[in-house]
Each structure stands twice: as C-alpha cells, then as structure tokens.
Amino acid sequence: MFGAHSPKDRSFKVVIIGAGFGGLAAAIRLKQKGEHDFVVLERADDVGGVWRDNRYPGCACDVQSHLYSYSFAPNASWSYQFSPQPEILDYLRRCAQNFQILERIQFNTTVRNLHWSEEYGEWIVDTAHGEYRGRYVFAGMGALSDPKIPALKGMGDFKGQIFHSAQWPRDVNLGGKAVCVVGTGASAIQFIPQIQPIVSKLYLFQRTAAWVVKRGDFAIAQNARKRFRRFPWLQRWARLSIYVQRELLAFGFRHPRVMRLVQMQAIRHMHASIKDPALRQKLTPRYTMGCKRILVSDDYYPALAQPNVCVVPSGLERITEHGVVGGDGIERKVDVIIFATGFQVQDLPYSHYIYGRGGKSLADVWQGSPRTLTGTMVSGFPSIFLLHGPNTVLGHTSMIYMLETQVEQALRLMGRAEQLGGAIVEASAEAQKRFVTWVDRKLRGTVWASVGCSSWYMDKTGRNASIWPSYTFIYRSRALNIRPVDYEFRQL
Numbered sequence: 001m002f003g004a005h006s007p008k009d010r011s012f013k014v015v016i017i018g019a020g021f022g023g024l025a026a027a028i029r030l031k032q033k034g035e036h037d038f039v040v041l042e043r044a045d046d047v048g049g050v051w052r053d054n055r056y057p058g059c060a061c062d063v064q065s066h067l068y069s070y071s072f073a074p075n076a077s078w079s080y081q082f083s084p085q086p087e088i089l090d091y092l093r094r095c096a097q098n099f100q101i102l103e104r105i106q107f108n109t110t111v112r113n114l115h116w117s118e119e120y121g122e123w124i125v126d127t128a129h130g131e132y133r134g135r136y137v138f139a140g141m142g143a144l145s146d147p148k149i150p151a152l153k154g155m156g157d158f159k160g161q162i163f164h165s166a167q168w169p170r171d172v173n174l175g176g177k178a179v180c181v182v183g184t185g186a187s188a189i190q191f192i193p194q195i196q197p198i199v200s201k202l203y204l205f206q207r208t209a210a211w212v213v214k215r216g217d218f219a220i221a222q223n224a225r226k227r228f229r230r231f232p233w234l235q236r237w238a239r240l241s242i243y244v245q246r247e248l249l250a251f252g253f254r255h256p257r258v259m260r261l262v263q264m265q266a267i268r269h270m271h272a273s274i275k276d277p278a279l280r281q282k283l284t285p286r287y288t289m290g291c292k293r294i295l296v297s298d299d300y301y302p303a304l305a306q307p308n309v310c311v312v313p314s315g316l317e318r319i320t321e322h323g324v325v326g327g328d329g330i331e332r333k334v335d336v337i338i339f340a341t342g343f344q345v346q347d348l349p350y351s352h353y354i355y356g357r358g359g360k361s362l363a364d365v366w367q368g369s370p371r372t373l374t375g376t377m378v379s380g381f382p383s384i385f386l387l388h389g390p391n392t393v394l395g396h397t398s399m400i401y402m403l404e405t406q407v408e409q410a411l412r413l414m415g416r417a418e419q420l421g422g423a424i425v426e427a428s429a430e431a432q433k434r435f436v437t438w439v440d441r442k443l444r445g446t447v448w449a450s451v452g453c454s455s456w457y458m459d460k461t462g463r464n465a466s467i468w469p470s471y472t473f474i475y476r477s478r479a480l481n482i483r484p485v486d487y488e489f490r491q492l
C-alpha cells in the first residue's frame, strides 16, 4: 500500500475514485493494458464499495454470482447461486490483491471535489489529504453509496437506537427488542427474515407493497466447483446461460403485458406463505412488476406471516421519545428503528462536487435531471468517465456487465486520445442530446412508464434518469461503438 504521497508525486495520468466493483475494474483493466500511471482514491479503509458497507444480516446478491462477477476474474468457488455478502467482499479483496491493485490504493482518502483545469488539461482532485492531479478520471463512486434517511419529525427525541440498513452497527443486539423497519426494498426483504425470529415485535412500515418472486437458491456442490475449476469453458457456459435467461426479462420490461405472467407466479408465491386475506391484501402490489426492482426471496413472506410481525401499510409520519407513528396515527412503542429507505440517487452526491469547464458543477448543469452520453461521459466535463452513471442502472441483470462495458469504452477513448498525442476527450453536446432523446423514446411503453409507476429511478423532474431501458447487449454495442462524430478530441 502507498504511504502518504508527497505533494510532488501526486500527478498521475489517471485518477480512479472508489475501490468498489467499478473502480477496481478500471484499475485492473488499466494494468492489463500496460498502463501503470494511476492511483485509486478510496474514502474507506478497505475495498468493496457497497459490498463492504452493506453487511446487514442476510445480505447477499440477488443476481447469480457466476454472472455477478468480473468476466476477467471468474471464480469457480462460489458456494451458492446467490452468494452472501462476505463471499463477494472476499472476492473483491482477492481481485485487488491478485491483480496487484492494493498497492495503488490510497485508503482513507475522501475526495472533496474535482475541478477541471482547461489551462493544464487535467483534473484537480481535492482530498482530505491534499491535492491530486490526473489527465483522466474514472469516477467510481457509484449511485448507491450514500444512505438516505428521511427527515422525520421527532427524530432527535427518540431514546432508542436508529440506524440505516447500510450502516448496520457491528455490536447491535436485537434479541428481545421491539423493532420498527421502514421500507420494503431489496435490502429490507433480506434482513427481515433474519431478525424476525429474535425480536420480540417487528413493525414493518410499508409505503408500497413490492413484487416478490421465488429465489430458489442452492449450494453449488463441491463436484460442480471442481468441474468449473477443471473446465473453465463450463463456467463460461454457465455464465452465458444465466445472462441469456436474464435478458429475457428485459423483453418483459419492454412489453409490460408479458409481466402479467410473472405477476401471477408472484401472487401464487405469496399465497403459499400468507394465509390471512387481510395481510395478503396489504402485501399485494398495485403497479406493474418491474417498475421497481423485482425482489427475490423465499423467506420474506413466511417471516411476515409470523405472529410477532405487524405490517403497517403506510410510511412513517413521525417519531416520539419511545415509539413511532405511522399514517394511521397510532403510536407503537419500539426500541430500535431501522431505515431501509435506500440511497441518495435522485440527488447524486458527486454531482455537487465535480466541476467541469466553466466552473459549473454537474448539479448546476443537470438541474435535477442527469443527462449523459451512454451514462459515461457528460458534455462540458472532459476526460472524466462516470461508472454506474445515469441510465446505466439495471433491473434485470448484473451491473458488473455494465461497469465492464463502461471501463472498456473509457479505455478505447483514452487510447484514441493518446494516439492523438495526449488529447482531451469530451462528449459532443449533439451526441449527448441524441442519446438522451433515444433513451427517452425507448422508455415509452415500458414498465417504467406504466400507470402508477414511481420509483427511485425517477429524477426530480419525473424523468427516468437511472434505468437502462433496453437489453444490455444493446448498451454494449452503443457504448463500444466509438464514432468520432460523438466525441471531441482537443489538443492541449
């Protein structure tokens, strides 16, 4: 690992921000391409990003691990179809170590802001430990990194413990406690079945009932793992077949009527565990499946059917000294409040501290509605590549596919800029406009535009600025088809 950099050696060709799946992919691929002049700035003391931070009980990936991993670092040893968080974190640590990235990472280094210097043709990256400079920046901060807790009346008065699912305290003991959980998204449904057996009472505040389908997880047998190790093509085949099956879901998202078939399966799944008609009524979603992330769980409904669980079909209105008050006005006494209320996607924190040409921030330029070229580049923000940027979020398959595509796109753009003698690369305003128009058109008629659909995918103006509205192979072909007309290359 680096020691502290002296001010003199803080100039790199490439600065990578974040050591999660995106930042590590960028670092590894740069190295594989023979580029060693880079640094990774990471705010925490470990790699892993969201897979380091989210360690609530039951945390696991809801996409099969053979697909939810790097194509250039297959792991034959995944223990389960949907591997648990500690295993994913271990995988990322191993990747950082095996590809010798650890020594390139400056840990505990929070980036405060980035300014583009047109004079020097480089980014000035201000961190808590001083300034770094880079001709190119890979911004791998991610869209789901900063927890969102609603500002509720009475929050400061509460005498018990409050925390967010992504900041689960290491020493918390929920045994015998009355617990309030706010939210019914992908995080909540994973930890609720884990805590339900040990708490005395669990009040679940559900603002919107979610679609939940069968998970069907299973341990991958030792023999199968051995075969994957011995015949790597077998693992590539497994990965491809998961990929193809998942792309079929994108067809459903684009043709909402198809989703009715899956909705029927989900209703049957609920009826298998929930016998009480009143509870079924509360848990039945009122929007077209796919509008929000489809949840996969075999133990969520059985947990909700237990006598110590009470589903309150409303958001939380306010907090008192010893309890919580929902939409029904009833105060329920609780010892602990867990917010599983998601992340700051609608007002991306990094948009407030990345300043491009002319000194404007992304937030100034976007005005509440992010617009990019392929989610990777933004006109007015030269030589910076957003990873997991706007309109690259997926509801049906692995984000790693998108991240790898973005990294590859950035490497190609850098390569072209280098061929031109170290040029500055920027998305053309026209190309960005065409891309945004294409995305908006593609969203029409999809589940995300269906009646009654609202989700964190929507920006402040009601436009869907998060989701990729098509198949992922279409994304790859658009992102990797570097048309000179879409980018401007300027000499210093």
Ligand code: NAP
Pocket: 060, 061, 062, 063, 144, 150, 165, 182, 183, 184, 185, 186, 187, 188, 205, 206, 207, 208, 293, 314, 315, 316, 340, 341, 342, 343, 455, 456
């Ligand atoms: P989320 O999907 O944003 O869900 C937040 C939940 O909190 C929703 O049920 C929301 O209700 C509710 N909520 C938000 N504000 C509220 C308020 N003021 N009062 C009451 N309820 C409120 O967050 P998440 O579950 O943490 O998941 C976020 C994303 O992380 C997922 O979509 C997924 O992309 C990723 N994730 C992935 C995995 C995985 O296995 N790969 C696992 C966990 C998370 P409404 O629905 O009414 O807004």
